Amino acid sequence: MQESMKYEFSVPTMDFTVAGEASSSIKKVLRQLGIDSGIIRRVAIATYEAEINIAIHSNGGKITCLISPEWVKVIAKDNGPGIENIELAMTKGFSTATSEIRELGFGAGMGLPNMKKCSDDFEITSEVDVFTQLVMTLYL
Amino acid sequence: MKAYWHSVFLHKEKCTGCTNCMHKCPTQAIRVIDGKAKIIEERCIDCGECIKVCPFHAKDAKTDVLSDLANYRYKVALPATSLYGQFPTEYDMNRVMNTFLRLGFDEVFDVSRAADIISAYLNDYVDNAEEERKPLISTYCPAVTRLIQIRYPSLIDNIITIESPSEVAARQARQLVKAKTGLKDEEIGIFLITECPAKVTSIYKPLGLDKSQMTGAVSLKSIYPRMLKLYDSMTGDMVDMQMGSGVGIGWGRVGGQSYAVDIDNYIAVDGIDEVTKVLDKVDLEMLRGVDFIEGYACVTGCCGGPLNVENPFIAKSRIRKQAKKPPIFSDEELKSMCSFENIVWTNKIEPHQILKLDKDFKKAIEKMTKIEALHKSLPGLDCGACGSPTCRSLAEDVVLGRAKFEDCIVRKGAK
Numbered sequence: 401m402q403e404s405m406k407y408e409f410s411v412p413t414m415d416f417t418v419a420g421e422a423s424s425s426i427k428k429v430l431r432q433l434g435i436d437s438g439i440i441r442r443v444a445i446a447t448y449e450a451e452i453n454i455a456i457h458s459n460g461g462k463i464t465c466l467i468s469p470e471w472v473k474v475i476a477k478d479n480g481p482g483i484e485n486i487e488l489a490m491t492k493g494f495s496t497a498t499s500e501i502r503e504l505g506f507g508a509g510m511g512l513p514n515m516k517k518c519s520d521d522f523e524i525t526s527e528v529d530v531f532t533q534l535v536m537t538l539y540l
Numbered sequence: 541m542k543a544y545w546h547s548v549f550l551h552k553e554k555c556t557g558c559t560n561c562m563h564k565c566p567t568q569a570i571r572v573i574d575g576k577a578k579i580i581e582e583r584c585i586d587c588g589e590c591i592k593v594c595p596f597h598a599k600d601a602k603t604d605v606l607s608d609l610a611n612y613r614y615k616v617a618l619p620a621t622s623l624y625g626q627f628p629t630e631y632d633m634n635r636v637m638n639t640f641l642r643l644g645f646d647e648v649f650d651v652s653r654a655a656d657i658i659s660a661y662l663n664d665y666v667d668n669a670e671e672e673r674k675p676l677i678s679t680y681c682p683a684v685t686r687l688i689q690i691r692y693p694s695l696i697d698n699i700i701t702i703e704s705p706s707e708v709a710a711r712q713a714r715q716l717v718k719a720k721t722g723l724k725d726e727e728i729g730i731f732l733i734t735e736c737p738a739k740v741t742s743i744y745k746p747l748g749l750d751k752s753q754m755t756g757a758v759s760l761k762s763i764y765p766r767m768l769k770l771y772d773s774m775t776g777d778m779v780d781m782q783m784g785s786g787v788g789i790g791w792g793r794v795g796g797q798s799y800a801v802d803i804d805n806y807i808a809v810d811g812i813d814e815v816t817k818v819l820d821k822v823d824l825e826m827l828r829g830v831d832f833i834e835g836y837a838c839v840t841g842c843c844g845g846p847l848n849v850e851n852p853f854i855a856k857s858r859i860r861k862q863a864k865k866p867p868i869f870s871d872e873e874l875k876s877m878c879s880f881e882n883i884v885w886t887n888k889i890e891p892h893q894i895l896k897l898d899k900d901f902k903k904a905i906e907k908m909t910k911i912e913a914l915h916k917s918l919p920g921l922d923c924g925a926c927g928s929p930t931c932r933s934l935a936e937d938v939v940l941g942r943a944k945f946e947d948c949i950v951r952k953g954a955k
Contacts, residue, residue, distance in 0.1 A: 405905060405912075424820065433904045434896035437693040441823060448824050469901050540901075 404468040405429075411451050411478075413460040416504070422463040423448035426474070433467065439538055443472050446518040446536050449511045450476035456501050457481065458532065471520075474536045482528040490516065490524070544581040547601040547740035547757075548588060552576055554598035559924040561590035561599055566812040566837075567690060571942070572927040582894040585690065587683035587812055587837040588737040588846035601737035601847060604756040606763065609644045612729030612755070614721055616713045617645040618706055619733040621652045621784065622792035622842040624862050625855030626760060631771070633862075637781040639770040640733070643763060647717065651732075652784020654709035655791040656867075658702060658883060659800035660874040665702065666801055666832055675807070675822060675830040676700050678797055683738040683837035684815055685747055685889070692819050693891030701748060701885040705791060706732050706739060708883050710753035732757040735845025738837065748885030759847040790863035793856045794841035797834040799863070806832040811839040897940070911935045919950040 407429065409422035427444045431437075447463060454461040454476060461478025483489045490512050497507025516522040519536035526532040557575035569583035570590060577590070577598070590599040609615045617640040627636055640648045669676055677698045679685045688695050703711075710730050717728050732754050734740060740757045790796030798806040807830055809818045815835035821827050838844035843859055844852030869877075897911075898904040911932075918931035926947035928934035937943035946952055 403902060403905060405908060423824070427823075429908065431691075431895050432897050433901065433908060434893065434899065435901075437891065441694045445824050467905070469905070 404466060406467075407465040409451075409463045409465075411454040411461050411463055411476075413455060413458060415455060416452075419451045419455040420448055422451050422465070426465045429465075430467070430472065435472070435540060439472070439540065442518040443474060443538055446515045446538075447474050447476075449515045449518075450474065450534055450536075453511050454478045454480075456497060456507060461531075469540070471540060472538045474538075475533065476536075477531060477533040479531055482530055483524075483526040483532055484528055486524055486526060544584075545741065545744045546579065546581065546584050546586055547603070547737040547744075548579065548584060548586050548590065549600060549602055550577055550579070551598045551600060554596045556596055556598075558595065559927075559929075560593050560595060562927075562929050563924055564589045564593040565929065566816065567687070568929050568933055570929070571937070572924070582892070583690070585683045585686035585837075586738040586741040587687075589812060589837070591737065591846040601740055601759060603734070603740060603759040603762065603847070604731060606644055606758065608756065609729060609731070613727040614647070614717055614723055614729070615645045616717060616728070616730045617643075617648045617733055617758075618651050618709045618713065618730060618754070619648065620735055620739070620760070620792070620842065620845075621655055621705065621789055621796075622735050622845060622848060622855065622859070623733065623760065624652070624789045624792055625843040625857075625859040626764065626848060626850050627771075627858075629858050629861055633783065634781050635771060635774070635778055636767065637783065638774065638778045639767045641779060642770050642774060643766065645731075647713070648781055649709045649713040650781065650783045650788075651705045651709045652788035652791065653782055654705040654712065654784075654878075655788035655800070656784050656869070657874045657878050658705055658708060659787050659791075659797075660871040661880055661883060662700075662702065662797070662801050663803075663871075665700065666803060673697055675827050675833045677819075677822070678832070678834040679747065680704060680791070680797060680834065681738065681836045681838075681842075682736075682742045682747055683812070684835045686738070686892075687812070687816070687837075688819065689889060689892045690894055691816075692823055693893065695819065695822060696889055696891060698822065699889060701889075703748070703883045703885065704739070704742070705788070706734075706754065707742075707746075707749070707752060708878060711882060712878060714753045729755045731755060733760055733763070734758070735760050735842055735848040736838075737846060748887050748889055750887065760845075761847050761849050764849050785868045786863045786865035787867060789859060789865065792841065793843050793859045793863075794834065794836050796841065796859070796863065798832060801832060803831050805830050806834070808834050810836040810841050810844070812837040897936075907939050910939045914938055914945065917951070918948055921950060923950070925949045 430440045458478030458480025464475040466473040493509040495509030501507040521537040523535040562570040794810040795808040840852040840856040843855035897907040914935035922930040
């Protein structure tokens with residue numbers, strides 16, 4: 401008997417027409433699985449922020465969502481510049497977004513703190529010039 | 541009492557099984573089985589998109605007919621705000637309202653007047669609401685409220701717990717008629733003259749209260765030709781009708797409520813697909829800073845209602861013009877006509893978790909795994925020939941025992 405599920409979504413760089421699709425697809429699945437609506441909302445917000453981050457800051461990446469009876473995990477991994485100072489990146493309001501991105505209403509420096517707030521466990525790993533990976537776990 | 545009651549229904553003999561309604565349904569509530577459209581009751585929000593799109597007029601809303609008035613000793617008509625868009629602007633709306641008396645009603649209570657009263661309270665309601673509840677979401681369109689129940693349970697706290705103008709009008713009408721005539725409740729018939737199947741459903745399955753004060757509803761389209769004829773042929777004195785001001789009339793179109801509330805940070809959205817997209821953004825907490833959202837299932841708002849007759853954009857233009865009519869009463873005077881306690885909901889709105897695959901989480905995962913596998917083996921054309929709106933929904937229907945894999949005619953042909 402299968403007890404967990406896996407969904408994968410690729411997130412292209414600089415394409416806001418695609419960003420958000422992983423979040424809404426995952427939301428639909430979780431709703432059909434009957435998961436608590438507060439948890440669904442947190443997963444959706446965390447995933448959306450991760451998608452936007454990948455689109456803005458990286459050369460593209462992938463969102464993986466794992467669902468088990470105990471937890472939902474969202475893993476966001478990108479190919480990109482990486483983060484030099486993770487502590488600084490996690491500070492509310494800190495942003496490296498260009499003015500072009502800010503004009504679109506993104507890049508306010510709330511993404512990572514918000515994702516952390518939505519998750520029960522939040523892990524971030526990064527290697528400069530190679531990748532950034534976020535693992536966000538929400539317990540059911 | 542039955543769990544579901546829907547005004548939307550099918551004239552089976554007119555249905556050709558063409559799948560137009562099934563593709564248009566925003567909640568995927570329609571399947572075509574044995575050549576006839578069938579509504580999955582728990583999913584239907586009575587928005588009436590299927591009524592609008594059906595080329596054979598097989599979809600309609602259950603409403604009362606004028607002969608039903610005979611069951612009551614005193615009959616009241618409650619014309620919806622969007623009525624103002626259904627007649628050319630040179631028409632005298634007082635004369636239009638008088639046609640209801642000739643059609644057999646004893647009295648007319650303009651719903652636009654009730655909208656005036658609600659507008660007077662709504663400003664304070666929005667101002668005084670806790671920030672966590674914002675953006676506040678209007679419940680004027682019951683189809684949108686039902687959509688929130690099904691798809692956005694986390695937004696239930698955002699919804700405005702104020703009655704619809706028609707309910708407020710019905711309440712006032714019932715009190716006044718009882719006082720005036722001494723008749724019992726069951727002898728008084730209060731009928732909404734309506735454009736909207738979702739509002740009809742709210743009479744029998746109300747949102748936020750135990751029982752509606754309305755008796756039933758008559759569709760505007762069913763009496764419109766007679767109203768036109770009467771308008772031209774009526775002679776004698778006209779009764780001076782109590783009518784709404786521009787603010788109340790404005791509720792008949794998208795943007796009218798926001799105009800009435802007089803706030804800057806609002807979103808007025810029409811058309812169920814666009815409403816869904818806006819609600820998605822609210823759900824992602826991306827619309828912090830917006831105070832108020834009015835959403836309508838119908839394009840242009842209520843003037844685009846399925847049971848109206850005029851083109852929605854022509855009707856909207858007419859309402860826009862009439863919404864310039866100056867206020868008749870001050871806010872204080874309007875508030876004195878009906879207390880705040882009399883316009884708020886008494887019951888909490890509950891979510892309807894009808895999209896769940898199974899109560900048991902592990903079983904739900906099993907089913908979802910099967911659905912994903914089946915979905916991959918389907919052609920992905922979303923042609924609807926199987927009777928389900930998309931390949932994905934066929935996969936769901938098969939797993940939930942509502943359909944068979946062989947229903948896919950593309951896969952069948954490939955074998």
